[in-house]
Amino acid sequence: MTGLLDGVRVLDFSRVWAGPYCTMMLAELGADVLKVENPDGGDETRDYPPFFQGKDSAYFASFNRGKRSIAINLKSPDGQALVGRLVPHVDVVVENFAPGVAGRLSIDYPALSASNPRIVYCSISAFGQTGPFSRRKGYDPILQGMSGIMSLTGEPGREPARAGVAIADLSGALFAAFAIVTALLARERGGGGHYIDLALLDSQVALLAVKAAEYLHRGTLPQRWGSKDPHRVPSGAYETKDGRYLVVIAGEQHWPGFCRAIGRADLIEDPRARTLQDRLAHRQELEATFEPIFRTRTSAEWQELFDRHDVPAGPVQDLHEVFTHPQVLAREMVQLYEHPRVGPVRGIDMPYRFSSAPVRRLLPPPALGQHTVEILRTVAGLSEAEIDDLVTAKVVSAHDA
16 A cells, blocks of 8 residues: 555654554554554553454544554663664654653653754654643643633533543644645755654643633633524524524524524524624524524424525434544545454544545554564664564564454
């Protein structure tokens, strides 16, 4: 298989979520990702449920497809020296240890860039390498709370809610991958290596965007609106006749069509609703008008009406509905790959489509230490005798697929 990042080699010390998701994105674009794991158990998510079968973790597979695993004891001086043999042959290093740990293991940026000044080194941590919280541990819900995102999520008058997916980890991974590819491009244009300090809290603050502008420029605190948009009426998830919810967002240009779709053309010129500002001023009474109307038809019937009148609308779907939806199927967001122990497995593809790129395909996650011997021989250039000595001394471990 070929990919846009063919020829890029990544030494990946990361575990759990943000780092592995970042490096999986690079792997599925063609990078050769060498996942460095502890010989004693490897990435801890190998033991996280849900499982395909036995101890093959679907959780681990969601973040580690297409990588090669090498099991090295990084606490051993010989293991650290072995990393030094690999570094001249890699382009990117990613780690998500707590700040200070990479230095203690002699695999931090100053140590590794000394032997390879062209490396792009990315450290991913909860709070970054600087600041009073830099040494603190932080998990996704904590970061959602500290960033202000949780204060904006949930229904008005109810407790704040976390997003249903780990947006701190996922957005941090996206920002990290973007920064890494940017640094590689800069290097290819004549620059040197780069060190990237990526904080998950920073990634959450960056996502505040317009909500941050509302506070920074007006000095007012945005409130929780649930499914509603504070700047549009109508907006939100409306319960329909069949008990389902339909999200409708109608801007100024959609207002006449919305009124006709719900059978209330009289509202188009109603003084309470003639302009967006009028509708915002009379939000509660207008919403009280819409809600019983929505309960007179099913979601499918409303969808057909809104489509006819060119009003943006869509259902609130569960995951079964998502993965059987014709649009998701048409975009081929679910791909099959062959797992050596489980058989055919469905996995989520990446969302970008390149017009002239080689076809990408999903590859299975590696077994712990599956590629140790292969990597030591072909990347580090060790002899069979040297590899045998490292295995015997338990500096590395090697396992079959």
